[in-house]
Amino acid sequence: MFESSSRTSQLNSDTVVANPEDYYLRFQIKNIDEIPNLNEEVVLTIIATIIDFDMDEGWYSFYCHDYSKKVTKNDVDVDAGPFHCDGCGLVSDVYEKIRIVVRVQDETGSSSFVLFERHVKNLIHRGNQWLMEKIAKDQGHQQKPDEFKILLNKKFAFKVQISMFNLQNNYRAYTVQKLTDDERVLVEVFKRPPNHEHHILNDNGTPINKSNKDNIDSVHDDNLAVVDLEALTPSSSTGKRPISIDANTESLEWSSSKISACSSYLEDPKVGKVGLI
Numbered sequence: 001m002f003e004s005s006s007r008t009s010q011l012n013s014d015t016v017v018a019n020p021e022d023y024y025l026r027f028q029i030k031n032i033d034e035i036p037n038l039n040e041e042v043v044l045t046i047i048a049t050i051i052d053f054d055m056d057e058g059w060y061s062f063y064c065h066d067y068s069k070k071v072t073k074n075d076v077d078v079d080a081g082p083f084h085c086d087g088c089g090l091v092s093d094v095y096e097k098i099r100i101v102v103r104v105q106d107e108t109g110s111s112s113f114v115l116f117e118r119h120v121k122n123l124i125h126r127g128n129q130w131l132m133e134k135i136a137k138d139q140g141h142q143q144k145p146d147e148f149k150i151l152l153n154k155k156f157a158f159k160v161q162i163s164m165f166n167l168q169n170n171y172r173a174y175t176v177q178k179l180t181d182d183e184r185v186l187v188e189v190f191k192r193p194p195n196h197e198h199h200i201l202n203d204n205g206t207p208i209n210k211s212n213k214d215n216i217d218s219v220h221d222d223n224l225a226v227v228d229l230e231a232l233t234p235s236s237s238t239g240k241r242p243i244s245i246d247a248n249t250e251s252l253e254w255s256s257s258k259i260s261a262c263s264s265y266l267e268d269p270k271v272g273k274v275g276l277i
Contacts, residue, residue, distance in 0.1 A: 020180060021189070025045070025189065025192065027043050027044055029193075030044045030046055032046060032108050032109045040167070043159060044159070046160055047106060047189055048104035048111075048113075049153060050104055050156070051110070052102070053100065053144060055142065059142060059145075060097065060099065060142075061099065062083055063095055065095055069086060071091060072084050096132070097117070099114060101113070112173040112174070124150055155181065157181075160174045160175065161176075163175065
């Protein structure tokens with residue numbers, strides 16, 4: 001008889017895991033200092049603590065609705081569109097994309113990981129409307145909301161993608177596809193030595209943790225139990241719901257054509273409503 005759906009997560013039509021820790025153990029476990037030595041696309045499991053934010057690129061950007069490319073603020077011709085798109089010229093019909101680069105650290109070093117909108121909403125317990133209002137009030141200043149500070153000094157198991165974009169461009173900010181603070185996951189991953197590979201096989205006989213598009217699947221509805229991350233002991237559970245976030249809809253090539261699912265208007269003080277988000 002199958003376990004209840006609250007403890008069993010469907011990965012794809014062929015693979016089911018009963019426990020969230022089993023999911024993270026499917027991928028290579030690495031320390032941060034090993035990442036720069038990688039020379040092929042791969043998905044990793046890494047335990048690390050968020051220690052800071054890298055705000056050089058801000059925490060949100062605007063994109064042209066027609067061309068789906070990142071736009072820049074038009075500070076030259078105030079009577080034209082408020083943004084400039086390389087494909088369309090001056091535009092006002094734009095949408096926003098939230099993207100936060102966090103600095104993470106383990107016992108071997110530090111690195112930059114990229115969190116997208118789905119991560120952020122769940123981590124700070126805020127919705128789309130709140131985020132859109134923050135962006136509108138910020139008026140392009142890229143002032144980090146105080147609510148983001150809740151992420152600091154939190155330890156997570158990260159499922160991280162090392163993409164061809166990273167390798168070809170020596171770009172060392174790596175996309176987080178999924179993360180959790182579930183204690184069972186942290187304990188089980190922590191017990192495994194770096195470079196551990198949990199060899200579950202695909203139907204074609206290849207290790208399931210090897211990098212390919214079919215293996216970059218997500219676990220939904222983990223229904224995990226929350227923990228004291230600092231204690232990292234089985235007896236430290238507080239009974240709260242943990243953070244477990246799957247965000248495979250975003251890619252490291254964050255200037256791509258993914259369109260935000262949120263619908264709202266941006267306000268520009270000179271032109272009024274800037275466009276449908």
